[in-house]
Amino acid sequence: MAREPNWKGLLRGWDAQQEAFNPLREHRFSVMLDVLGASLPRRFTALDLGSGPGSLSERVLRRFPAARVVAVDYDPVTLRIGQGALGGFGGRLTWADAKLGSPSWTARLPQRKFDAAVSTTALHWLPRDDLRGLYRDLGRLLRKGGVFLDGDHLPWGHPDRQLNRVAEAVRRQHYRGVPLSKEWTAWREWWDHAEKVPGLAPYFAERKRRAAHHPRTEEISLDVHVDALRRAGFRDVAVVWQYLTNRVLFARR
Numbered sequence: 001m002a003r004e005p006n007w008k009g010l011l012r013g014w015d016a017q018q019e020a021f022n023p024l025r026e027h028r029f030s031v032m033l034d035v036l037g038a039s040l041p042r043r044f045t046a047l048d049l050g051s052g053p054g055s056l057s058e059r060v061l062r063r064f065p066a067a068r069v070v071a072v073d074y075d076p077v078t079l080r081i082g083q084g085a086l087g088g089f090g091g092r093l094t095w096a097d098a099k100l101g102s103p104s105w106t107a108r109l110p111q112r113k114f115d116a117a118v119s120t121t122a123l124h125w126l127p128r129d130d131l132r133g134l135y136r137d138l139g140r141l142l143r144k145g146g147v148f149l150d151g152d153h154l155p156w157g158h159p160d161r162q163l164n165r166v167a168e169a170v171r172r173q174h175y176r177g178v179p180l181s182k183e184w185t186a187w188r189e190w191w192d193h194a195e196k197v198p199g200l201a202p203y204f205a206e207r208k209r210r211a212a213h214h215p216r217t218e219e220i221s222l223d224v225h226v227d228a229l230r231r232a233g234f235r236d237v238a239v240v241w242q243y244l245t246n247r248v249l250f251a252r253r
Contacts, residue, residue, distance in 0.1 A: 005199040007084030011053050013193065014081070017186035018055070018121065023174070024243055028120070028151045029056065031241040031248050033063045036116060039147045039252070042066050044115035047141070049100055049134070050122025053082035054093070060118065061089050068092045070109060074099040074210065076203040077194060101130025106137055114141050120151040128220055132228045139232035142253040148234065150225070150249045157221030167244035225249060 019025045036046075043066040048057045051071035060069055071093060073079050083095055098108035100123075106112075117138050123131060138148060156163045195204055222239070226249075229237045234251035241248040 005084065005197045007081055010081045010194060010197070011055070011085040013190050014053050014078075015055055017190040020186040021183070022121070022246065024246060028241065028246065028248060029059050032056075032118060032120070032149050032151055033059060035149060035240055035248070035250060036060070036118070036147070037064070040115055044068075045070070045111070046116040046118055047072060047109075047114050047138075049117055049119035050125075051082065051095075052078040052122070054086045056118060056120050057082075057093055058086055058089070061092055068094075070094045070096055070111070070114070072096045072098050072100065072105070072109070076206045076210070077200060080200065080203045081194070101126050101134045103133075106141065109141075112141070113143050115143055115146050117142060117146070117148045119149070122152070123150055123225075124152050124154070124220065126220075128218065128224065131220060131225070132231075135225075135228045135232040135234075139234065139253065144253055146253040148229070148249075148251040148253070152247065152249070153245050154222040154225060154239075154247045154249060155219055155245045157223040161221070164245065170244060222247070222249070 022028070036044075042064070044064070045068040046060060048054070048060070048069055048071040051057055051073045052075070054071050057069045057071045060067055069089075069092065071082060073082075074097065076097070079095055079097060086093060088094070094110050096108050096110065098105040123134070126134065142148065155161070155167075194200055226237050229249075229251045234253055236250065236252040238250055239247045240250045
């Protein structure tokens, strides 16, 4: 009988390689959770957009014992790892296989209204038109007064784009001369390890069929996000925390 993969170990490894890119990751999570707690009642249901294996979902559910989360992703590998590591979290976590920004992604959700939508290190991969479409969909999915929080790399746009060079210079100082190619080492090693896990072979095949890996797209600036959210019916759209381009963007429906 085949041995069950070490799902929790794979999730811990995911967190470790993500933190290699963003040493402030846990602090950013804490800020997002603090804002959720200050903005919502004790019982709420949140969408985790581009959830991966559920790092943010798990933190929301542990911080708020009466909360429920629907974790949405299109990558079958990370979805399977999340399902294996976290399961249904005592009936409070539901997994949805859907491609964010596609015309029919909301049809894959188990319900039609939510109190919050959260995301971290995911939405910057979406093309501009898909991002605008996603925000329009969120304008319909979130109840009035519901909140959206995105913790991500959100660069400056015109006329402040020169600040991105300053931010990149500061970021490079933290790597102390490590070549750019080495920055992705932890990411590649995690994926290389996961691909050797026998139980994940069919999910990697499906990932390849879907082309669910992250494509290279244009960098979408903070002002594009802000404009798209306001056009989608959100108010109080503002950055509530940042370290250079590492930010938490807040909006209220």
